[in-house]
Amino acid sequence: MLPADNWHEPAEVDIAIAEHAIAGIAPVFAPVTGAAIEELDARGHLVLPGFINAHYHSHDVLAKGTLEEVPLETWRLYALPPQYPPRSVEEVRARTLLGALECLRSGMTTIQDMLTLYPFEDRHLDAVMKAYEQIGIRVVFSLQYADRKGLETIPYWKDIFPKELHPLLSTAAEPERQLDLLGHFEAACLKAQPRPRVHWALGPSAPERCSPALMARTMELARRYDVPVYSHIYESRGMALQARLTLPEHGGSLIKRLAAESMLDPLLNLAHSVWLARDEIDLLAETGTGVVLNPQGNLKMKCGIPPIRALQDAGVRISLGCDNCSCSDAQNMFMAMKLFALLAAASDPLPGPPQAAAALRAATEAGARLGGAIGRIAPGCKADLTLIDMSDPSWLPLNSAVRQLVHVEAGRGVRHVIVDGAVVVRDRRLTTIDEDEIYDAVRVVMPGFRRDFTAISERVQRLQPWLDQAHQRIVSTELDFDRIYIPF
Numbered sequence: 001m002l003p004a005d006n007w008h009e010p011a012e013v014d015i016a017i018a019e020h021a022i023a024g025i026a027p028v029f030a031p032v033t034g035a036a037i038e039e040l041d042a043r044g045h046l047v048l049p050g051f052i053n054a055h056y057h058s059h060d061v062l063a064k065g066t067l068e069e070v071p072l073e074t075w076r077l078y079a080l081p082p083q084y085p086p087r088s089v090e091e092v093r094a095r096t097l098l099g100a101l102e103c104l105r106s107g108m109t110t111i112q113d114m115l116t117l118y119p120f121e122d123r124h125l126d127a128v129m130k131a132y133e134q135i136g137i138r139v140v141f142s143l144q145y146a147d148r149k150g151l152e153t154i155p156y157w158k159d160i161f162p163k164e165l166h167p168l169l170s171t172a173a174e175p176e177r178q179l180d181l182l183g184h185f186e187a188a189c190l191k192a193q194p195r196p197r198v199h200w201a202l203g204p205s206a207p208e209r210c211s212p213a214l215m216a217r218t219m220e221l222a223r224r225y226d227v228p229v230y231s232h233i234y235e236s237r238g239m240a241l242q243a244r245l246t247l248p249e250h251g252g253s254l255i256k257r258l259a260a261e262s263m264l265d266p267l268l269n270l271a272h273s274v275w276l277a278r279d280e281i282d283l284l285a286e287t288g289t290g291v292v293l294n295p296q297g298n299l300k301m302k303c304g305i306p307p308i309r310a311l312q313d314a315g316v317r318i319s320l321g322c323d324n325c326s327c328s329d330a331q332n333m334f335m336a337m338k339l340f341a342l343l344a345a346a347s348d349p350l351p352g353p354p355q356a357a358a359a360l361r362a363a364t365e366a367g368a369r370l371g372g373a374i375g376r377i378a379p380g381c382k383a384d385l386t387l388i389d390m391s392d393p394s395w396l397p398l399n400s401a402v403r404q405l406v407h408v409e410a411g412r413g414v415r416h417v418i419v420d421g422a423v424v425v426r427d428r429r430l431t432t433i434d435e436d437e438i439y440d441a442v443r444v445v446m447p448g449f450r451r452d453f454t455a456i457s458e459r460v461q462r463l464q465p466w467l468d469q470a471h472q473r474i475v476s477t478e479l480d481f482d483r484i485y486i487p488f
């Protein structure tokens, strides 16, 4: 679908690709012959700009399907790297490839991987980079970091848990003991030779987990190297409550804290943004700060429904992500788009603008922070394309391409995927690596992962009485508005 198309009934066109970019678009190109020319027959297919998974973490790909009915603050103890013993290089490689494969097979050509490597090891970073290079997906890559201990950032934990249990409590990222991770990232990545299809970004875990000094350093680097910044904000009620409890000087608002620190900026992208207040939304709109919504994970972790209509009405840039495999659990943009379109209804009872086109934009061009080079089908843009096979009941009769894409197609139709001008998925199979090799590598590392997951689960179960007490207090403390709990 071209930006200027009627998205209900897109035009039939030929698309020429030269090297890594879209060279031209025309109703019909003259037949070209020559050994170097490859023609991919796209008749009967819907051609889309590849989806951009604008919020994703490859560190827990192996944990998909492990958890249910676990609120966010507890989930972090089950799923996130600070709770785990060091991982093997083989496991890091296997999970990176498996996650990228799932993304590609569901039509994503770019993923924003906000990766926690804890404790950090260069050999793990190397394994991740090599895996992405080998599989052929485009990645906007950041390491997740923090300089405050998780225990300090979650309401009531410090009071409720006995002191001897405090060392067992952590969150998405913990301060590195040995290393200035941001300095290391600058030297090893931002200043290093460019890698194909890798775009760097910065990943301060969340403002409450980072000191003002660390956030300021982040934005200084972001502006100097012109790279985007990804962070988490107000995913859960607990995160909004923590701001109310700890930031009286900013009216209890993390967004106002960020504004006071000159952090709000078009380079900044705030994942989740569920518990934003009205005046905070206005601040994001005024400053061009973007949000990345992750509806699957937010519902599964009992976090709530973002104020989609208010964000749209204010003109905030909205993109979509699929977040962690342990909470979303699928890397599937069709699910994310459909939930986005449907949840817009829950965020405002009055009829509003049609949401299917808005969902597709959020899944493509709105997530592209690379100078407009991806997320659209236009001459000069990167040749990152997804071809949906329309010979399927989902597409017959064809009444509206964009509505059927968002409300009917679930991913079955993804047939070919092109990244950077190369066909990376052809006829639903990866071309760059033998898929069976990836599945075998996952089977080899799973016993070790399962053993550690079981030990961690037993530990969390021992903490359950205090976790329940803290969660009960979080959900029953008065807040100025609600985003999920509907009284019966």
Ligand SMILES: [Zn+2]
Pocket: 055, 056, 057, 232, 271, 323, 324
């Ligand atoms: Zn996240």
